[in-house]
Amino acid sequence: MATNRARGGYSSGPERVVSLPKVPSGPPGGGSPRKPMSIVLAADQGSYRELLVALRSRIAKAVQDDDTPAREVAALTLRLLDIVKEIAELDAAEGTDDVGAAAGTPDEEWASS
Numbered sequence: 001m002a003t004n005r006a007r008g009g010y011s012s013g014p015e016r017v018v019s020l021p022k023v024p025s026g027p028p029g030g031g032s033p034r035k036p037m038s039i040v041l042a043a044d045q046g047s048y049r050e051l052l053v054a055l056r057s058r059i060a061k062a063v064q065d066d067d068t069p070a071r072e073v074a075a076l077t078l079r080l081l082d083i084v085k086e087i088a089e090l091d092a093a094e095g096t097d098d099v100g101a102a103a104g105t106p107d108e109e110w111a112s113s
Contacts, residue, residue, distance in 0.1 A: 036050070036053045036054045036056075036057045037050050037053075037054050038054060039051070039054045039055060039058055041054075042054040042055075048090075049087065049090050049091075052083050052086055052087050052090070053087065055083055056080065056083045056084060056087065059076050059079060059080045059083065060080060062076055063076050063077055063080060
């Protein structure tokens with residue numbers, strides 16, 4: 001039976017939990033993670049990646065906030081997933097993630113028999 005949720009309208013089943021891939025928030029290539037820059041500071045002084053990390057953090061907080069209207073959560077979640085993917089693509093292109101590092105490793109000669 002459908003129930004009326006406080007701010008999210010009607011639901012016919014249990015809530016789903018979305019798991020996002022873990023993307024390091026620290027500098028590319030490792031190092032100790034640091035607190036993301038503010039969005040304004042990242043826009044003014046940071047790199048494109050730092051701006052994405054700041055946006056990711058802000059949007060994630062809004063998605064998790066119970067006061068965020070349900071109609072906004074869907075759009076914010078899609079944008080959050082886009083940002084996470086874009087950060088991962090930047091890291092891969094720079095070779096700062098495991099896949100990028102492996103892709104940058106030259107192949108060995110194969111001895112045919």
